[in-house]
Amino acid sequence: MNQKCAKKMERKLNKLKHVVFKETGIVCSLNPTNNIVICNAGLVNGLSEETILEHFSVYGTLNNIVLVPGKSCSFVSYVELDMACKAYEALNGQLPIAQDNKPVYLLYAERLPQHSIDSRKVWDELPGGLVILDDFITENEEKLLLSLCCFDDSLVSQMKNRQVRHFGYEFRYDNNNVDKDKPLDEKIPKECDFLWKRLHENTDWKQFVPDQLTVNHYSLGQGIPHHVDTHSAFEDPIMSLSLNSAVVIAFKRDDRDICVKLPPRSLCIMSGETRYDWTHGIIPRKSDVVLSNTGSYTLLPRGIRVSFTFRKIRQGECNCQYTRNCDSYIRKNNSELQIAASEIERLHVIDVYENIALHFNETRNKPWPNVLEFVNSFDVGSVMLDVGCGNGKYLGKNKHVFDVGCDTSCALLDVCKKNGFETFLTNCLQLPFKDAVADGVISIAVIHHLASEERRLQAIEEMIRILKVDGRALIYVWAKDQHKNNEKTSYIKQDRKNRKSDTDVVVADENSEAPVSKGMTLPVHVNRTQFKHKDVLVPWRLKNQQNTVEDTFLRFYHVFEENELSDLCSKLENVEIERCYYDQGNWCVVLRKTLIKNS
Template sequence: MAENKYERKARRKQTKAKHILFQDTGISCSDEPTKYVMVANAGLVTGLQQEQLLELCLPYGGVDGIVMLPGKSYCFIIFKDILYASKAYAAIHGKIKLTPNDSGPLYLAYAEKVPELSHSWNYDQKPPGLILLEEFVTEDEEKSLLNCIDWKTSASHLGQTLKHRRVKHYGYEFQYDTNNVDKECPLSENIPSECNFLWDRLKDKNISVLSSFPTQLTVNHYQPGQGIPSHVDTHSAFKDPILSLSLGSSIVMEFRHQDGRVSPVILPQRSLLIMSEEARYAWSHGITPRKMDVIPTKNGDLTVQQRGDRTSFTFRFIRKGECNCVYHDLCDSYKKKYKKSEADTNCDAVAAKLESLHVHEVYEEIASHFSETRHKPWPNVLSFVQSLPFGSVLVDVGCGNCKYFGNKMGHFEIGCDHSVSLAKVCHDRGFEVFNCNCLSLPLKSGIADGCLSIAVIHHLATKERRLQAVEEMVRILQPGGKALIYVWAKDQQRHNTQSSYLKQDRKNRKKDCDGELKCVPQHADGSKSRNTILNKVSSQFPSLPVHTNRTQFQHQDLLVPWKRKPGQKIELDNKTEGALCLENSSQELPTFYRYYHVFEEGELELLCSCVKDSKVVQSYYDQGNWCIVLERV
């Protein structure tokens, strides 16, 4: 029987999905039914929510799980057995739209298996320090508590209607923009006396988490479809613990850790949640705005639970003084105590200006020529890339022209570089690259299996900035992921063997000043002379020597010349002409000067040893570079 046009379209969609799935994950689709069903045209990228898909599939049989891949327009349903999967496939494939507004139906395909997520949702594993007491109050007590709240209070700070819910405060007003309170402005209305029995009940249950009575209460009223953004209550504002009583309806609250872990916690109606220690200080918590939640059943599969009107009573304890917890990453008191002094801040600004003038602006000017001279991958770097398993996410920080991409099939490669011009070179070569500063990578924590930083952090002007760059690379690695870092070594001769940099010296090369180093003076009047470079950086930064190319380094912080190739024309503006380059005559091409901090032996290893949640697994010298392999632990 001949296919109609709808069947032909469905088959084309399946064929395309099979190729994409295999290319992305190495997983093949199956011509025979399996319990793993791929939804080819709906996923996180298209705005699909797992509760929508689960509600659609449950009528055909039990579902063990739904796998949603970050950044993908497809997803997977894991049925309890093949029979249920076959029923769903027959009913949905090419026939049913997820919503009436969708342009077309869902297209399905059987898969041999589903990809494994490094951080999947786990309903059984709760954050350390989290205590959930179910049926903490009776139905009559629930009604009494709900009735004691007067939502009609006219004072703006007592009864508010926020964008996503109705809220009222007692004791102190909780400020949602800062997750804090003004300790100098207590409210006239204290916590209702109807709540007092809760503290006696905690004692009766031998839950000894309270050293005093709560001093602040926020009451939130949520309608179905409303939520609250993920947040951590400010450490310096509130002591440990924070308590939340759920009344009126059950809900799923999501706890998120900086390392990418997500823990959905079902808060049953009339339950009391106690957030203490790590759960209070190191995990953010929030409620996704939706009208239903995905929850596990007693049989171990999944189902959906409709939300009703829910009212939460969140009790807090106002802190006097600063927080002294051990969870420093999110602690405002710790950051305040150890924040940079004014002198450090000024030094950081000077360093940033130096990098802008003698790194970023230079690479924008020389990008094309630079790329033409960087085409052969270094063998040890290539070996590191090829050692990553199939399906690995590889991030190259300071990727240049992406010469380490495309050397092994099956990697998902992402590059980033400060230079817009170099990023264009990469895009023209077909690679995925974006622009950013290596001190702040706009990537989620724990997403990468491998990370490269080849000849990058030696362009950063202070130890603190170099450390920050390494910390950012470790942050984006998942546990077990590795980063390879290369920096220029001050010693370009090792065991009586010259580096390739020194070996490239040509006897007929013109040497400036008989091999001596030229210095970059500070000019207060902004003038420049024929044989000097104007250093527009603050006088707080010392004068920088100019290195003579292809010679041994004499200083750690210096400027290294870059000469354009003959025949390449350039139009210079006043800033570039004065700050970045040197023209000896009207006929001579300009020379650009890049800032470098070249590393002493052991310096890179010492720097990396200061990065928490990581360990050095290899340290070596490679052709004039110090090299480190770091592993996220």
């Protein structure tokens, strides 16, 4: 390096030193230690453990890799000082792994950040009901099984997706189910029978004999997206035999992510909690990062992997206790909801708001900026309707428009009236207006209280009906995902200490249910936690002036998945979705009314 370059590098590193300190609180310098800081590449620029390991393990054994969420720096730690020095000399200012293929800049650090990467990603603890039996079969048996079903390798490697073959019954990926009345001619090969004898002799699974087999053939770089094997399709357990190559499979539940190495010839038994409540998936990549027994990170290259997944077809519906991923439970609830929808809305929405109106009013006075911006975007003289206006938080905000609110709660409309707003009483399913009279409609946190998809669609249809062509509507609904982009929403973040009003404290246990109508029950959501179900009862603890709890009410909510709201809106022929976004734990759309397309 000439002197000019050296000066430039020094200035660059000095600047980055401050950036790293600001981002992580870690002091770094040019004094060699075992820990190297990659100052300008991290999770935000798409750097992965795998890439780090690929380039840095060339110089020695790593005992830690730390990627900090949301940051553009990362850390690598070597077991020996001279390894770190060698890597530093070779890679500083050279290695183009940062964004735009710019070289990485390196410094040394005294310590690593406390909160490492994915501190959620764990290796030592298996989810409940997961068992891995190493060396379940011998190498000869592995060869025999591999020979049972040939995939043409030259053909396979050109395909984007893994190759799949079914025996006994076909698993259809279009509807995630099996045709139970259409068994295949090709049964599970007899050559597999020794597996069950061995299983019965060596484990507590004394009865299990599968009647369905899926063979997955993964070429290099292929994986399988996270999923739960459909509850109603297969019994418990599910067993997967790994052949030819090891792979890392991940199990996820809530914000936990457990990585498990499946060596070749091992049998992975997924039962109970693992089979029903955790998703499993294999990231598509060519190698995996594994934590060895000695605590060092190594790169485990993958080869072609074939897995034999054995299952037993379930007759009838599933009635497991793990309801969130249970298609049987969801289907039953949905059909019951269809029938009972209007009654549930009356008991668990309309009556509840009538009862909690005054208390609700005290807790709802801060308008959301994006809604205000929408309201303020209308011209002088525009006609605007707030469907489900509640206490009138968004009425009278734009002084140049003529705005009217409507709601099902007389008590909330009284609050509006006291503030001098125009309102009327109505249900959002039928708006008492002629077609095409309004320039704008807002409906904030309303249609998630409707208990069937048909009714939610009907409410949107009504809003569009009363809009003039080119009129715009803004709709907000509560999102099922309250952890979007790794940020918890204020709903999740608010804990007891900094909560202004103590209305939403935890009153439900995990998995508790409450009756709603005609023998039907719905899950009761635990406040301030992620949603487990889409149709839930959310507790409201009613407090009096003295701030003591008088009663608990359960409000019905249908919380929305990503894209669910926009998919629903797309069903209407005369709307264009102008914008779709996530705001304060809600999914939001801006719609524009159009003429009916091609008519």
